[in-house]
Amino acid sequence: MYQKIIVVGNLGRDPEMRYMPDGTAVTSFSLATNRRWTDRASGQPVEETTWFRVSVWGRQAETANQYLSRGRQVLVEGVLTPDRATGGPRLWTAQDGTVRASFEIRADSVRFIGSREDGGYSGGGDYEE
Template identity: 30%
Template sequence: MSGTLNKVMLIGHLGEDVKMHYFDGGNCIGRFPLATNETYINKSTNEKITSTEWHNLVVRNKAAEICEKYLSKGDKIYVEGRIKSRQWQTEDGVTKYTTEIQVTEFTFLNVKKEIESSRNAAPSYDANQTPMPENDMPF
């Protein structure tokens, strides 16, 4: 195979509300942690074990605004995106690293806000249908 693929698909629960950051020119990003769980039985103790993995999600512009409006901590969401690692320097010169999921599509699986009270289908978003600028984050 000569090509490569960077694609992530996750179903999980929000660990916090969406945090927005606005830029000059009207662009914005939203960030939130997503928890995914794996449950298994420990064979030696017959105990049920749940392991949680945390993912840092980033949504941009219109998608970020939709997520901020409808999502809150604990809501379940399906996301597709790509893995992106980045680094930056703190004010005291320490180099920090993070790995994020840049979300390109999502579907709300259950939400607590306005959408739940209406009888409409859960919103979904596809960046391929509504383009979002691929600006590099300034931090």
């Protein structure tokens, strides 16, 4: 069986890097994707934001931590990782009491899109593990 997810979005916060006991770097960041459409019934514009939590490993983690920041646009390729307990997205309760879902991606590749000025990385870097 084979599974792959490709997502283009913007970082919701600056990345956070840590090291595993064996010395492997791991960088995590949140990624938002937006979908916009017009509601047929009301004619009103609708926007839906889906959040992903991305983990990047190894040398790629160090590069992502160095060059990425909140608002930057990236293309992430990887594997969707389900919650072990539910087999679906990770569920959590927001401060306002609403239940939310977080989709987890283990990145195989992170590509910086655009320029630094528009939220991307001008080097066009493509970093794979």
